[in-house]
Amino acid sequence: MSSTKDLWWAKQHPPADPTHLSFKDRAVLVTGANSGLGHEAAVKYAAQGASPLILAVRSQDKGEQAKAAIIARTGCKPDVFIILTVDMSTFASVRAFADQLDAAVPALHVAQLAAGVATFAFAKSPEGYESALQVNVLSTALLALLLLPKLRATAAAEAAKPEAEQFVPHLSFVHSIASMEVTDADITADQSLVQRIDDQARFDNQRQYFLFFLLGRSVEEGSRSLVSATGLGVESHGKFWRNDSYAP
Numbered sequence: 001m002s003s004t005k006d007l008w009w010a011k012q013h014p015p016a017d018p019t020h021l022s023f024k025d026r027a028v029l030v031t032g033a034n035s036g037l038g039h040e041a042a043v044k045y046a047a048q049g050a051s052p053l054i055l056a057v058r059s060q061d062k063g064e065q066a067k068a069a070i071i072a073r074t075g076c077k078p079d080v081f082i083i084l085t086v087d088m089s090t091f092a093s094v095r096a097f098a099d100q101l102d103a104a105v106p107a108l109h110v111a112q113l114a115a116g117v118a119t120f121a122f123a124k125s126p127e128g129y130e131s132a133l134q135v136n137v138l139s140t141a142l143l144a145l146l147l148l149p150k151l152r153a154t155a156a157a158e159a160a161k162p163e164a165e166q167f168v169p170h171l172s173f174v175h176s177i178a179s180m181e182v183t184d185a186d187i188t189a190d191q192s193l194v195q196r197i198d199d200q201a202r203f204d205n206q207r208q209y210f211l212f213f214l215l216g217r218s219v220e221e222g223s224r225s226l227v228s229a230t231g232l233g234v235e236s237h238g239k240f241w242r243n244d245s246y247a248p
Contacts, residue, residue, distance in 0.1 A: 007216070010217065010242075010243060011216065011217055013243065014217055014218075014221040014224065015221065015224045015225050015228065015242075015243060015244045016224065016228070016244060017044075017224050018044070018224060018227050018228035018231060019047075019048070021048055021227065021228065021231040022048055022049055023045055023048045023049050023050040023109070023110070024048070024049030024050075024051070025049065025051055026049075026050055026051070026109035026110060026167060027050075027051075027052050027054070027105050027107050027108050027109050027110070027154075028045045028050040028052075028053050028054065028109060028110040028112065028230075029054040029056060029101065029108060029110065029111045029112060029147075030042045030045065030053070030054070030055060030056065030112045030114060031056040031086070031088070031112070031113050031114055031115035031140075031143070032056070032057075032114040032115030032116060033055035033056060033057055033063070033066050033114070034055070034057045034058075034062040034063065034065065034066040035066075036114070036116075036219050037114050037174060037219050037222050037223050037226060038112070038114035038115060038174075039066060039069070039070075039219075040219045040220050040222070040223035041112055041114060041223040041226040041227055042055060042066065042070055043069075043070050043073055043074060043223075044223060044224075044227045045110070045112075045227065046070045046071075046074045046076040046080070047073075047074040047076070048227075050080070050110075051080040052080055052081065052082045052105060053070075053076075053080050053081055053082070054081075054082045054083075054084060054101065054104070054105065055067060055081060055082070055083050055084070056084055056085075056086050056097065056115065057083065057084075057085060057086075058085060058086070058087060059085060060083060060085060063083030063084075063085070064083065067081050067083065082104055082105070084097060084100050084101060084104065085097070086115075086143075088115050088134070088135040088139040088140070088143075089125045089126055089127070089131065089134055089135055089139070090125070090126050090127060090139075091127060091138075091139065091142060094139050094142050094143050094146070095142075095146065097143070098143060098146035098147060101147070101150070102150060105150075107150070107153070107154040107157065108147065108150045108151055108154050108169065109154055109158075109167055109169050109170070110169065110170050110172070110230045111144070111147050111151060111170070111171045111172065112170075112172050112174075112226055112227075112230060113140050113143060113144060113171070113172065113173050113174065114174045114226060115135065115136075115140065116132070116135060116136045116140075116174060117131060117132050117135045117136065118132065119131055119132050129194075130197070133194070133197055138194075140173065144171055144173070147171065148171070151169045151171055154169045155168070155169045168232075168233055168234055170229070170230040170232075170236075172226065172229050172230050174226060175240065225241060225242060225243075225244075228241070228244065229241040
């Protein structure tokens, strides 16, 4: 885990609000768009012209509530929204969602995969994995793979435009900084990394969440990094964006 000193510095120095970016007429998908980082990112995308803005949520009611809240805060038009439901705890729902999205939009410029769960108690998903591992990692990775064809097709269409009009499509994951601290020692010959993480004996989230509760940024400040990351160029491919810079 990042040191307490680093977390304290980051709390005192939030990233800049990327209000200079334009997502006008860009198709933007945000998973987890009804709460937390995902919702705050959706607010920023709406304010900066995203259309359509696809809200991926667990239920239609949650989507309608998120839509109303975003309209109230930004004044954007109701017709820019598309609400699609997905249960990230099952692979079947993720696959069905990807099919729905493919049929709903001809292009996809930004896929902001922000859906996640934070649990204090060890619990299994319907697929048999620890619930946070299922939602935050496995289902998110599956969705990313399923979205790639649409993103690649959009990239090809953008490349055919005059350079001044081009937009670089982005597939963005919301990562825990702890992922940067995985070492070779965490991967053993008799156990995959997923198996090692999916172990109740190693489950200890309470201390981590308590520390981030004390030292973490607000969700609005955190969402700035999510949105600014999707305004970067091709040089950002495969990199970790935090504090308005690439992590070493």
